[in-house]
Amino acid sequence: MQEANTSTQAIVTPQAAHAIIRAEKIEKYYAQPSQSRIQVISATDLSIVPGEIVALLGPSGSGKSTMLRMLTGLSMPSAGTVYWHGKPIAEAEINVSIVFQSFALFPWLTVLENVEAPLAARGVAPAARRERSLKMLDTVGLDGFEAAYPKELSGGMKQRVGFARALVVEPEVLFMDEPFSALDVLTAENLRSELLELWTKKTMPTKAVFLVTHNIEEAVLLADRIIVLGRNPARIRTDFQVQLAQPRNRKSEAFTELVDYIYKVLTRPDAEPAEAPGLQFAPAVRDQRQMRYQMLPHARPGGIAGLLELLLDKGGRDDIYRLADDLAFEIDDLLPIVDAAQLLGFLKVDEGDAVITPSGEEFANSEILRQKELFRNAAIENVLLLRQIRRALDAKSDHSVPEEFFLDLLDEQFSEEESQRQIETTVTWGRYAELFDFDAARRRFVLPDVLDEEIATSEDKK
């Protein structure tokens, strides 16, 4: 802890002095009954300075959204403080907006009323309210839609209303929480470029933009500065300026190089990131906690098999970035599968490339029953939880163990939600590998043949 403190203090940049929002060693953790605590976000320093678009990148479940909520004062850090122009955020009159992933529009208010609502909250007189809102709707291209209800609009239009509502209060910092991820590809692209136009032409009076996203290209396309978060607990892996000139070209070499670099950082969660291509970065805060259980990536066995087969077709080695592109997958969809395959020893990640291992090759080449066998062996060997469940089932005379038992073990280490998800993934893997089965009605793990027998006897009774 001591060490971490000194290292983070060292990186208070000169910019931080005139930062709009400055977070000082903010942490988030949940206290457990048994004295231990689950660290969600480890002590982090972060500042938002005028004139830049900051993108916060990270895999899902890495605490990006929590970070955004702490910076906006919506969530209280468990430790540390967020400052707004040097004043603690809990006392300051801050002026920020958030554009939400789910739009968060009020479906019972018209488009105009939705945009007027924040102004009403600030006590703006009705006439001025109306005028400013209409002007803002005009700016985002929603002229003529004033009297419509949000549910009559398409996703892209809804998010335009979201932008209008956010901008109408003239926020100093505009926060965006995955604003384009609920939209289709074309609409998202369109909105992104319009946002950039508003920003570069200074049509919006906003001084800084803070974008949370899991889309690497989106970050590289928009941001002046990119912060990559790692998981378990969340910490800053790297923080660097993007020096590409706007408008940026997705096909340019510098662009793809940067995207590739970020992929490399993300796919090697434990390594210290190398230097970004020609850029500076801040040192990462190390994860100090030793995990007992690995965190199982939430991937399905079918997905793992599919990825390995595809990789084999490509000669056993391919760039992860290109794989994602080929599959039209986002990082959030692909990374868990890569992680899972890596965990089972079916592939290795090397310099941002996925490389199939001999056992992975055998797996990809086998037919289904043999695949299950290979999966079973790999899982028993590499996954502690699966091994434990199987042992417990073998040891018990009735060959069944309640879910509760393992949930309790996991709860020591993961949040309640995550524990539940871990169990779900475990069940999927265990069922596929025929290691055990899960009786959902009684919430118990059982040996597969036990369940078979039970079914057989109940059939007999009929």
Place this chain on the structure above:
Amino acid sequence: MKLQYPLARTLVTVRRSSFMIDLGVAACALAAFFAVVSTGVYWFEKPIPVAQISSSFAALPVYAFYSIVRMTIAYFLSLAFAIAYGYTAAYNPRIEPWMVAVLDILQSIPVLSFLPPVVLAMVALIPGHQLGIEMAVILLIFTGQVWNLAFSFYSSLKTIPREMREASRIYRFSAWQRFWQLEMPFSAIGLVWNSIVSVAGGWFALIFCETFTMGDRNFQLPGLGSYIQAATYAGNLRALLAGIATVILIVVATDQLVWRPLIAWSDKFKFEQVEAAGQIKSPVLEVLRQSRLLASLVGRVWGHVEEPVYRRMAKSKECRVVRPLDAPRSGNVSPLLWVVAFAAAAAVCWAAAQAMLLLRTVTWADLRLLLEGAAATFLRVNAALLISAAWTIPVGVAIGLNPRLARFVQPLAQILASVPATAFFPIILMALVRLGGGLGIGSIALMLLGTQWYILFNVIAGAMSIPSDLREVASLYHFTRWQRWTKLILPGIFPYLITGMVTASGGAWNASVMAEYSHVKNMTLSTIGLGAQIDAATDNGRFAMLLLATICISLLVVSMNRLVWRRLYHLAETRFKLEG
């Protein structure tokens, strides 16, 4: 497009012939004003505990009017209380579990057994006025209506999506704005549907409790319930039928003039991102929407109320600082709160102790009688449920699987479910007397009258919700009749059936209070049962027995809910939920 004048929702629709409509709306407002005045005059007259009930048809409109006024006041009281209660429970984590538990229990206690003490208290509180008795009846209807409304509001508040809450925080909404723009709209649909159930329950109780005897005192308030009961007592079939017809007329009119427009209107509060097809239409709502006077009047008046509030609230600290949603509870409670909590606890303890002291007069014989009664009523309620289920499941499924029939029958069943069964009791009673049957079986028939519609209504809805592709699978693979029922239909309607049964079970317990004991043509009909004991205790003014019987019935209902219905409900929610 440049807009010269303020936009309003009503601009969207084209309007016709608005002058006549405006006139009509103005007339309605005048009428409402007159109604309030005349009610006030009536209330502050001298007390007349026993109003003479005229059996002429000409008196019916006046009686109906009084009953409706009682109903309306009780309903709005319930609504206000429910909102306050739900709000307090949802935003005060310290007392939240307590308040929810209280809701849960009070929701399942039959209110009618509270009638006598409530009347005594109110008459004592406001002596010398009709008002006391009126208040008692209103309070009683209120207690029957308020809990499900409160529960609905509370659970709506708890399910508001996180991002919506965050939006209201980050844009610094005041509590006022949050209430009108987020919380109320989000809860509106639940409140409307629960209001329909509540008001139906209210009529059920109202008809019963406008006339009652307690010890040697008779109370009779002018109203429809009294009219019907007087007619029954006198054996006047013509008057009785006229009374029942009036009740049905009121229920149907309420459905058409109030509920349907409300349901159609509340459609805009549906929390959905895409517009759904198949909305309920209401001509009345269309007419109201086309009234220019109404729209601009409401808008203007509301604006005058709201704008100063917004202006003032914007200056408050609440509106200038973004407060975290997950702020830990403040560690120390103000001493005042402790004092209040302590005083409340002391008062509750004292009252409970007094009630317990009251029980001293109960003898062992009484207790035995009570337990026998409990067993008899328990059997009767469940028999009523089984009989209703036995006929409504086949009929409901047959109707539900035939869309054309369902479209016609479903609204009818909905109306039938909201016609108070108490209005029909007298007819059945008279038939029983004529046939010479006892109340033992007869009371089951009376309970059936109140309960079966809920089940039918839900079974139809359940059968309609079975996806057609599943039905096609069943016919494609030549399922036998047995297979069709056990594999498709019964699991498909299970969640709906349980919902219907839960409601029906509550209704049956409530009905037992009136079904097991009655006065017809100078006779007192009764049978063994908890409900009969509650009534007999009321008649004789034996508060100890009344209290014990009430405790007994409440315990039975609450434990049935916990042990049986809640589990079945959970099963329905988890295993038999049809997911899209």
